[in-house]
Amino acid sequence: MNAVQRWLKSLESRQSVDGAAERLRARVRPFLRDRPALDKALRGEWAGHAIHPALVTLPIGCYSAAAVCDLLGRRETARHLISLGLLSTPGAVITGLAEWSDLDLRQRRVGLVHAMANATSSVCYLLSWLSRHRSGDTAGRGWAVLGLAAVGAAGAIGGHLTYAQGAGVFRWSDRPAEAVGERPGPRPRTPSDDAADDDATAGGRHERATRPGGS
């Protein structure tokens, strides 16, 4: 395991974010549980898979294109792209929160760090946008560089969440995987799985607790 993989893995046992994660989840999950149609729509039941990864291409694409425009001296276009990136962010945030609130403990930890990195990038791009209107391009370009770094880090963490931890895999439907004609994914986690993970972490063992029938 290299240093990047070790760092991403270490986020799974970061208990310092548990308090904030639980407070946020206590607001989001009951709200969506009372509105099952909205919950399923945001988690992509209509598409057959999570829709967060599709929606995040909008801000990421706009910010990346803005960086190219800045390099080419196309300041006006860069500013418009940053406006579009900021305007497309709520869709990514809402679908991300809906998915995150239904994940297991270790995934929620990584997800919260991912959300904080994305919040940092949004603040940087907002400051970039404001600077381009008020104080000029130099400060605006500086904030955009910081924003792109934060969105890159957030993407790496999101990738770990999706591909290493399997977040979002078969979470979009109540139906078992077999019922939608797919290979079965990991079985849904239960509170006792979370407790087992906590015990493992408290005991200094950071590996994921074994889940019978799971991955």
Ligand code: HEM
């Ligand atoms: C502008 C805001 C955001 C961006 C650009 C973003 C970006 C990403 C990216 C690139 C991935 C990896 C997807 C893949 O390659 O398959 C991801 C996954 C994920 N993100 Fe976000 N994210 C944002 C906001 C949030 C927020 C606020 C949350 C809530 C905590 C969140 C929760 C998740 C979850 C649960 C996953 C894993 C499941 C999945 O792939 O759908 N994201 N995100």
